[in-house]
Amino acid sequence: xxxxxEAMAPPTDAxxxxxxxxxxxxxxxxxxxxxxxxxxxxxxxxxxxxxxxDLIAPADPLYMNVRSRLADPSGEAWLGTDHLxxxxxxxxxxxxxxxxxxxxxxxxxxTVVGVLVxxxxxxxxxxxxxxxxxxxxxxxxxxxLLAVALMAALGPTLLNVxxxxxxxxxxxxxxxxxxxxxxxxxxxYVEAAEALGSxxxxxLFLHVLPNCMSPIIVQATFIFAYAVxxxxxxxxxxxxxxxxxxSWGSMLSEARLYMIQAPxxxxxxxxxxxxxxxxxxxxxxxxxxxxxxxxxxx
Amino acid sequence: MRFSFxxxxxxxxxxxxxxxxxxxxxxxxxxxxxxxxxxxxxIATEQDVESLRQALGLDQPLAVQYFSFLGNILRGNLGDSxxxxxxxxxAIIERVEPTLLLTTMSLLIAVVVGVVAGVLSASMHNRxxxxxxxxxxxxxxxxxxxxxxxxxxxxxAVELRLFPAAGYKNVSEEGLLVTLRYLxxxxxxxxxxxxxxxxxxxxxxxxxxxxxxxxxxxxAKGLGRSIVILRHVLVNAFVPILTVIGLVLAALLSGAVVxxxxxxxxxxxxxxxxxxxxxxxxxxxGIVLITALVxxxxxxxVDLLYTVVDPRVRY
Numbered sequence: 001x002x003x004x005x006e007a008m009a010p011p012t013d014a015x016x017x018x019x020x021x022x023x024x025x026x027x028x029x030x031x032x033x034x035x036x037x038x039x040x041x042x043x044x045x046x047x048x049x050x051x052x053x054d055l056i057a058p059a060d061p062l063y064m065n066v067r068s069r070l071a072d073p074s075g076e077a078w079l080g081t082d083h084l085x086x087x088x089x090x091x092x093x094x095x096x097x098x099x100x101x102x103x104x105x106x107x108x109x110x111t112v113v114g115v116l117v118x119x120x121x122x123x124x125x126x127x128x129x130x131x132x133x134x135x136x137x138x139x140x141x142x143x144x145l146l147a148v149a150l151m152a153a154l155g156p157t158l159l160n161v162x163x164x165x166x167x168x169x170x171x172x173x174x175x176x177x178x179x180x181x182x183x184x185x186x187x188x189y190v191e192a193a194e195a196l197g198s199x200x201x202x203x204l205f206l207h208v209l210p211n212c213m214s215p216i217i218v219q220a221t222f223i224f225a226y227a228v229x230x231x232x233x234x235x236x237x238x239x240x241x242x243x244x245x246x247s248w249g250s251m252l253s254e255a256r257l258y259m260i261q262a263p264x265x266x267x268x269x270x271x272x273x274x275x276x277x278x279x280x281x282x283x284x285x286x287x288x289x290x291x292x293x294x295x296x297x298x
Numbered sequence: 299m300r301f302s303f304x305x306x307x308x309x310x311x312x313x314x315x316x317x318x319x320x321x322x323x324x325x326x327x328x329x330x331x332x333x334x335x336x337x338x339x340x341i342a343t344e345q346d347v348e349s350l351r352q353a354l355g356l357d358q359p360l361a362v363q364y365f366s367f368l369g370n371i372l373r374g375n376l377g378d379s380x381x382x383x384x385x386x387x388x389a390i391i392e393r394v395e396p397t398l399l400l401t402t403m404s405l406l407i408a409v410v411v412g413v414v415a416g417v418l419s420a421s422m423h424n425r426x427x428x429x430x431x432x433x434x435x436x437x438x439x440x441x442x443x444x445x446x447x448x449x450x451x452x453x454x455a456v457e458l459r460l461f462p463a464a465g466y467k468n469v470s471e472e473g474l475l476v477t478l479r480y481l482x483x484x485x486x487x488x489x490x491x492x493x494x495x496x497x498x499x500x501x502x503x504x505x506x507x508x509x510x511x512x513x514x515x516x517x518a519k520g521l522g523r524s525i526v527i528l529r530h531v532l533v534n535a536f537v538p539i540l541t542v543i544g545l546v547l548a549a550l551l552s553g554a555v556v557x558x559x560x561x562x563x564x565x566x567x568x569x570x571x572x573x574x575x576x577x578x579x580x581x582x583x584g585i586v587l588i589t590a591l592v593x594x595x596x597x598x599x600v601d602l603l604y605t606v607v608d609p610r611v612r613y
Contacts (some may be wrong), residue, residue: 035433099342105402133314133317134317135319135591136317137313137314137320137321138321140314140317140318140553140590140594141318141586141590142319142548142549142589142590143552144552144553144556145551145552145567145585145586148555148570148571149325149583151588152328152573153327153329154330169413196465202480214582215400224601229442233442233556237555237559238571238574239571252448256560259456260452260456266448266449269445270445270448273442277439277440277441278436278437285436
């Protein structure tokens, strides 16, 4: 049986090759471009800030000190206070948490659903047409518009933001997984497994899925970036997380009214969103360089 | 282009649009509790709620509701607004002008800026200018457009006073020029975010074509660099660029929702957002449906244009 196992081992393939390179080579390739290194460091920094927000934040992000509204930056309030006298720096720090939770949650949900749909559509011909037409239909809506409409129905909570964004992004993952599966299921080792009478589920999850991981990981990173931006947009429009939660998007929408008196209130959250999305986009670019040797963007 | 392909491609729209109608129908069903009560609010009497329930057919079984919804759509009836005292279609038509102008202008800006930047980037491959433009494109896709809009208002409207900070005048009110002045800042903001994507694709397809034999021949013949790039490279890079334009349109329609809110432009995007506050679900559903339809049709046209742009493509 072990001989058969070996014969069924996947052939050399992107993932295998990546495994075989030494870790140092892989990392060197990933960080070949300086922007990827900077992005990764930025993201790690944000992660630390989000996790240890309680320790880092100088003040309670919800505490309103009406006597010092729209205060300038000072030793006490690093970035000043907003129109309700809340500490802007602390709200930014807690906002990182909301952004990353929304982004990560959307990645998890959309990837699980997208991968399942993509696997089944790619592997079972009978399901392909139906599943992919449904995905096409979902992809016919402009992203923010569908998310806004779903939020209108579901109501503004962080979980609903994650669900709405997952519904928007899952079809995109499904499409990528499906095309990867269509290529992989032609390979001899999958045929061998079929000939040996393995059950479809076993083949799909043990033999096909591991070889789709590269495009899935790359796609997940970009979805993370899109979702952070989309959450901010939804909260900015007032249909994202509830107003009481400090989110970069809702901070921007409140700051709009005081843009001229206190421009920092507008500038700071925007830079935070841009930095986070930039970090994730550059990590995505770096991962694609390592994991997807076929992608040419010389 | 063969007739059979044309027919097949048109027929393919039907299942996609069916899914679209199911999704749009579901929006109302997803509301927690009784949709009629949700729409009218707590102060409405049970009698009012009951009559709205009947008017919308919410007392019918789900399948019956869906098919009457579908039937109405096919007859061009998108229902009536709860709050605006007019039909959804009428509300949409009244608000469509700014959105149409905004997305068209943004698309033009995105394509022109994106293609030019991509061509420059590719022709300076791996030199400083290329790296600069590529980094700029990465920054461009990462900056949230609504924030860029706010910054533009601060700089170009409040500080420099070059353009109005917000608002909109209909073409029929004060003429096209005044209207366009109101749309300059929002269109640039919306267009730039998509220009970054177009420039990335243009650059990579250009590099692809630059390595091909016919380009080498043209250079060997002694043709000037700019003529080679324009006549031999860009023309062949057109098909992927066309595909992206289809995708960019969806992003622009998405972006319009946000940008119209930033610049207080009374278009369809703002109508959706204000309808959410009014719980005017028929209007939300109508706009989402129409937008999806426009997007599907544009992509159909893009697909058909392939054969025109690239004679090698045969269906």
